[in-house]
Amino acid sequence: MTAPPDDCLARNEWICGEYLSTRREILLDAVGQHLQLTALSVLIGLAVAVPLAVLARRWALTAGPVLAVTTVLYTIPSLAMFSLLLPVYGLSAALVVAGLVLYSLTLLVRNLLAGLRAVPEETRQAARGMGYGPIRLLLTVELPLALPAAMAGLRIATVSAVSLATVGAIVGFGGLGNLIYAGMNTYFKAQVLTASVLCVVIAVAADLLLLGVQWLITPWTRAKRG
Template identity: 70%
Template sequence: MSEQNCLVANDWVCGEYLRTRGQELTDATVQHLGITVASVVIGVLISFPLALLARRRKAFAGPVLGLTTVFYSVPSLAMFSLLLPLFGLSASLVITGLVLYSLTILVRNILAGLQAVPEEAREAARGMGYGPLRLLWEVELPLALPAMLAGVRIATVSTVALTTVGAIVDYGGLGTLILDGLHSDFKAQVLTASVLCVLLAVLADLLLLGVQRWLTPWTRATAVRGGRGPHRRRAATAVEPEMPEMPEKVA
């Protein structure tokens, strides 16, 4: 069957759909990326001071982690409904909901990274005259960076998937195309938008993995040295922070 007829036949794979709806796919992809990037960036900016507060004031650790977990456990439809009176039907509604969902992942990983910094490193820095701010930026953050970036990767992939739920308010990026395709039984649109969403998640994870490896070259060197013998391998793995378990997200 020719490409011109695949639209009429409503095939799952249709080159004619890609040719005729290219601009529509591009616009949806750009919206999807914009919402994802804005949500993750704002989530990081909020999560970092929350993690510092939880680390510095032990009494706040439980409430902070508990509240972010509550946000994460709220179903997406309920979350958007609760935020609707504040933001109306807008991209801000979707971004705010996604930021709240990202907090538990980001706060937990930032906190885990900071707590895994060896106390000997802190003491050595204090002995060299480092104040609290310099200690944080020049010692603790570099050592906590692998765990922090791992959290950003998880939050980004999760946000790429959850952005599609924004289709219920017409701000779901590729999710809007998926929902419209399901309502109209437009198979090529459903498949194409779904594949693009998966590709976005994979590419985002690979990109952030590359950034993580570039910013933390010492982790590769440690892995190479640790692989030379069983004793070194055990020593290398012993210092890696244990990632906190995440509750299952309810769509």
């Protein structure tokens, strides 16, 4: 009979270097799943939000319903949202992605629409006067000018998605949320704290990354100051 090792794992401490070294693979897998879930859902959300915002901008009649539906979706608590999608997707990663897409839609559509609406009428008229058709106007004038507002929405949507993905643990696809859920049931403090901190780190890193991207793709916003 050997005595149990007297390390921080055995003592169930909050901060534990031993945990990091022995559970590295589990942590990396969870981080990978977390990143996949968030990135996929934000990208799909963006792909759906852009046409919706353009539609709402072009035909004022559609703006009301589009905003109303996305607001209703945003009001539904995440746990209920994932549960409502259960009959459609079953216990799968697709369920979590679909739920996160619906959340990011609200933030993205609202910010995109605000950005498009903020494009000055003079700018639009100038482009039309230069012979721009509606599609060229949209792609080369309106959408670029809406970028700062859209990027602000994208940053909020991404940070929210990182944090909401943890609730996916209810169906077993929550990335780091899975570790938190498992850690809760086994009273494993180091695992819960490490996974929670990693979640916040991912959210902050994603936010900074998008801020950098915004800096790169909107050179005109800093030309004024320089």
